[in-house]
Amino acid sequence: MEKMKLKLLYSDLKADIDIIEKELEIALNSSSHLINDASLHLLQAGGKRIRPVFVLISAKFGHYSIEQVKNIAVPLELIHSASLVHDDVIDNSDLRRGRHTVKAQWNNRVAMYTGDFIFARALEYVTSIENKRVHQILAKTMVEICNGEVIQIEDKFRENQNIKDYFRRIKRKTALLIESSCELGAVVSGLDDKNVRHLKQFGYYVGMSYQIVDDILDFTATDKELGKPAGSDLLQGNITLPILLLKDHPTIAKFIELAQKGEVTEEQRKEMLNIVRKSDAIKQAITVSNQYLRKALKEVDALPNHPMKKKLRDIALFIGKRKF
Amino acid sequence: MDATYIQESIEQFKTNIFMHVRHRTLLRYVGTPVLNENQLFYLLLPFLNGETWNDQIGESAITVGIVHASLNEHDKINENNATTKEQQLTVLSGDYYSGRYYEILAQVGNIPLIKQLSEGIANRCEHQIKVYESNSYSLDEWYETISVIQTELIKRFYQVYGFEQYSTFLHTDLLLQQLQKEMQHIQDGHYSSIMRKMSDSALADGKSLEQELQNKIDALKDLLDENLRSSILKDELKLYIKQKVAF
Numbered sequence: 411m412e413k414m415k416l417k418l419l420y421s422d423l424k425a426d427i428d429i430i431e432k433e434l435e436i437a438l439n440s441s442s443h444l445i446n447d448a449s450l451h452l453l454q455a456g457g458k459r460i461r462p463v464f465v466l467i468s469a470k471f472g473h474y475s476i477e478q479v480k481n482i483a484v485p486l487e488l489i490h491s492a493s494l495v496h497d498d499v500i501d502n503s504d505l506r507r508g509r510h511t512v513k514a515q516w517n518n519r520v521a522m523y524t525g526d527f528i529f530a531r532a533l534e535y536v537t538s539i540e541n542k543r544v545h546q547i548l549a550k551t552m553v554e555i556c557n558g559e560v561i562q563i564e565d566k567f568r569e570n571q572n573i574k575d576y577f578r579r580i581k582r583k584t585a586l587l588i589e590s591s592c593e594l595g596a597v598v599s600g601l602d603d604k605n606v607r608h609l610k611q612f613g614y615y616v617g618m619s620y621q622i623v624d625d626i627l628d629f630t631a632t633d634k635e636l637g638k639p640a641g642s643d644l645l646q647g648n649i650t651l652p653i654l655l656l657k658d659h660p661t662i663a664k665f666i667e668l669a670q671k672g673e674v675t676e677e678q679r680k681e682m683l684n685i686v687r688k689s690d691a692i693k694q695a696i697t698v699s700n701q702y703l704r705k706a707l708k709e710v711d712a713l714p715n716h717p718m719k720k721k722l723r724d725i726a727l728f729i730g731k732r733k734f
Numbered sequence: 735m736d737a738t739y740i741q742e743s744i745e746q747f748k749t750n751i752f753m754h755v756r757h758r759t760l761l762r763y764v765g766t767p768v769l770n771e772n773q774l775f776y777l778l779l780p781f782l783n784g785e786t787w788n789d790q791i792g793e794s795a796i797t798v799g800i801v802h803a804s805l806n807e808h809d810k811i812n813e814n815n816a817t818t819k820e821q822q823l824t825v826l827s828g829d830y831y832s833g834r835y836y837e838i839l840a841q842v843g844n845i846p847l848i849k850q851l852s853e854g855i856a857n858r859c860e861h862q863i864k865v866y867e868s869n870s871y872s873l874d875e876w877y878e879t880i881s882v883i884q885t886e887l888i889k890r891f892y893q894v895y896g897f898e899q900y901s902t903f904l905h906t907d908l909l910l911q912q913l914q915k916e917m918q919h920i921q922d923g924h925y926s927s928i929m930r931k932m933s934d935s936a937l938a939d940g941k942s943l944e945q946e947l948q949n950k951i952d953a954l955k956d957l958l959d960e961n962l963r964s965s966i967l968k969d970e971l972k973l974y975i976k977q978k979v980a981f
Contacts, residue, residue: 442860444867496829499811500822516866518816522808522825523863529832530855537849545840545848552833556826560759563822 416732419724420463426476430462433484437531448512448524452491455509460620461486463725464588465595468609470718472599481538482548482594488532489552490587495525500563501646508637544597551590558582566647567670573654577618584624585617608709615706616726622699623730625650629686641683645669651698655691662686703730735970737977740782744774751799755834760827763820767803767831768810772911772978774799776888776904780897783968791895794847797835798891801851804831805858850890858886865927873939873946876932877909884908902961903975910954910979917947955979 438449462483469479504514513521592613596606777795781787807828861879936943
């Protein structure tokens with residue numbers, strides 16, 4: 411339902427999004443039937459395609475041509491998909507969006523090769539753009555995302571972490587790729603530097619809000635809505651904003667200890683979810699997310715008049731208010 | 735130039751690759767990147783043989799080494815359980831190296847090599863995943879797979895810089911050395927995933943894998959010897975190659 415609402419928001423971009431979908435299929439076409447099966451499995455799982463959408467909308471502020479813009483929208487979505495395939499190996503996740511992951515359906519090695527294949531196809535696709543700046547932005551983003559993931563593993567179950575650590579982590583984990591989607595859409599359509607900066611900043615703030623909401627939903631949404639057990643982040647040792655705001659709660663501290671030992675019962679998981687849901691931490695986390703959204707909207711205000719300004723606002727607000 | 739000089743050049747090259755992907759946390763948990771010296775030798779071969787070589791080509795060769803390091807990390811992932819911190823960071827080290835090769839080439843705008851290497855990686859992945867497919871392949875198809883895994887990226891590097899004349903040695907020698915290595919493992923009682931699949935293919939044809947491998951190794955040795963005799967390589971390089979495969 412939520413995904414449908416989002417799709418309605420960008421329904422007037424549908425023709426171009428359909429082109430992107432088709433190109434994603436073409437880009438993933440392989441001589442290996444196993445890679446084809448694994449890639450198709452991923453594509454069918456869908457996703458919100460918010461990165462390509464941000465590329466398209468940002469590009470609308472410049473000299474828009476779908477033939478040009480798809481060359482960056484497709485690789486960005488492929489990079490996102492490839493990193494999910496590898497993340498599922500790292501997190502030992504069997505389910506994503508309610509479907510078996512590549513590593514669960516086949517094995518870790520198949521997931522590694524499939525992810526590498528998708529990364530490679532993303533870069534192959536983007537080489538149709540000769541602008542050095544585009545490659546520099548994209549490459550830096552890829553390296554930084556990876557650094558963020560390394561930090562996330564280092565921070566797992568780490569007691570003495572603070573909210574600043576969390577922001578640094580989610581910036582790299584999520585905000586960067588959305589920031590780059592907006593920036594690259596603007597760059598390939600030849601927008602001036604000042605407005606490229608506004609779109610880039612918009613992407614960063616929306617990305618931060620998006621991840622904070624994601625981290626909230628991991629506690630507040632149901633297992634069914636999430637397609638995996640609620641509270642999975644904490645079970646895996648990822649200390650997110652709601653937990654950082656509740657760090658001194660004795661039951662939560664005890665729960666983190668048990669999670670680290672892998673000794674959490676179903677009853678204890680439900681108790682932890684109850685505590686988080688009833689606490690002020692969720693409200694406080696929503697407030698932080700809204701602060702980022704407000705900053706994002708300010709960046710939109712600074713952009714020149716264009717029908718796409720409303721679209722950026724609507725999507726940003728949707729992302730901040732989504733239910734799962 | 736002698737074997738010591740060649741070995742030192744390879745060591746220096748390896749150090750340069752390490753410097754370009756140095757990462758404190760990855761170094762601590764995963765260690766230095768895994769590199770195959772035979773592949774490094776072939777990346778340096780045009781330089782060692784006196785071809786025009788400049789900083790750009792040298793840096794490009796380093797990025798090819800980095801791509802090998804990236805894919806080698808992912809070969810270390812356990813098929814069914816990668817939950818330890820070391821395995822998790824091994825996944826990320828491969829991704830990090832992959833990002834670094836792109837970053838280095840993007841910095842200088844070397845888009846032709848980015849294109850060649852990404853095509854090469856995709857092709858290599860398609861071959862690497864074959865061991866997990868239900869299809870049965872002939873021994874010749876498996877030899878082709880081993881050859882692609884060993885040589886594809888170096889071949890792409892040769893294509894970009896006009897060093898294709900070295901491809902013949904590259905294919906014959908790296909396939910030969912890999913088969914010799916696999917043969918040794920088999921004799922020690924260890925079958926790699928690809929050798930298990932090849933054993934199935936040999937059995938289906940009523941053949942023994944060891945015998946087939948030996949025949950292939952002998953044929954490749956003859957071919958390499960013939961190629962070297964009529965080659966443009968310096969004598970020291972011919973000798974180095976011959977010593978490596980123990981003629």
